[in-house]
Amino acid sequence: AQSVTQPDIHITVSEGASLELRCNYSYGATPYLFWYVQSPGQGLQLLLKYFSGDTLVQGIKGFEAEFKRSQSSFNLRKPSVHWSDAAEYFCAVGGYAGNMLTFGGGTRLMVKP
Amino acid sequence: SQTIHQWPATLVQPVGSPLSLECTVEGTSNPNLYWYRQAAGRGLQLLFYSVGIGQISSEVPQNLSASRPQDRQFILSSKKLLLSDSGFYLCAWSPNGRQQGNEQFFGPGTRLTVL
Numbered sequence: 009a010q011s012v013t014q015p016d017i018h019i020t021v022s023e024g025a026s027l028e029l030r031c032n033y034s035y036g037a038t039p040y041l042f043w044y045v046q047s048p049g050q051g052l053q054l055l056l057k058y059f060s061g062d063t064l065v066q067g068i069k070g071f072e073a074e075f076k077r078s079q080s081s082f083n084l085r086k087p088s089v090h091w092s093d094a095a096e097y098f099c100a101v102g103g104y105a106g107n108m109l110t111f112g113g114g115t116r117l118m119v120k121p
Numbered sequence: 122s123q124t125i126h127q128w129p130a131t132l133v134q135p136v137g138s139p140l141s142l143e144c145t146v147e148g149t150s151n152p153n154l155y156w157y158r159q160a161a162g163r164g165l166q167l168l169f170y171s172v173g174i175g176q177i178s179s180e181v182p183q184n185l186s187a188s189r190p191q192d193r194q195f196i197l198s199s200k201k202l203l204l205s206d207s208g209f210y211l212c213a214w215s216p217n218g219r220q221q222g223n224e225q226f227f228g229p230g231t232r233l234t235v236l
Binding site for chain 2: 042044049050051052053054057098102108109111112113114
């Protein structure tokens with residue numbers, strides 16, 4: 009069975025600081041990996057995805073993520089955080105069985121001025 | 122382009138009352154459709170998914186049900202709401218008939234409060 013772990017429930021960073029959100033997955037084959045962002049009271053928006061190829065993927069809003077097969081990780085990064093990045097971030101892994109996605113528990117990001 | 126709508130946006134219902142939440146997708150055909158629930162401070166729980174009209178799979182047994190009366194319409198229902206049904210309900214779609222791993226696109230959600 010596939011699973012996703014986001015070890016950090018809450019993270020606080022200062023505006024302008026760099027950010028890394030951790031994601032570890034368990035999957036029996038080559039995974040399809042996603043990061044979503046959710047602002048309060050809203051739906052989820054796709055930030056980026058990894059299907060194959062280059063292990064460093066670029067997304068919207070200046071985010072990037074790196075797939076590391078040896079570590080079963082897909083960490084999300086941003087070099088300089090803006091106050092508008094405060095939100096909840098979900099990592100997800102998908103594969104077979106009708107495009108089911110399994111989501112991690114989420115990481116809530118707070119940004120200090 | 123594709124869009125996904127959910128209504129109502131917010132709903133306050135008494136315990137024991139019925140429920141009907143609606144989700145519609147525009148700009149695509151034969152999508153996979155999904156209902157998720159997000160309890161306060163929790164992650165996403167997949168409730169139902171559908172790969173076609175009248176085809177519903179349930180992930181979690183509970184007092185909710187889902188129906189897909191039309192290709193791009195997905196309805197979440199309950200005959201009698203429980204307090205534990207409170208939460209944020211998200212509908213999502215993904216392309217059908219393509220390779221695995223397609224991303225899901227989410228609607229704006231419905232905030233349900235059961236009193």
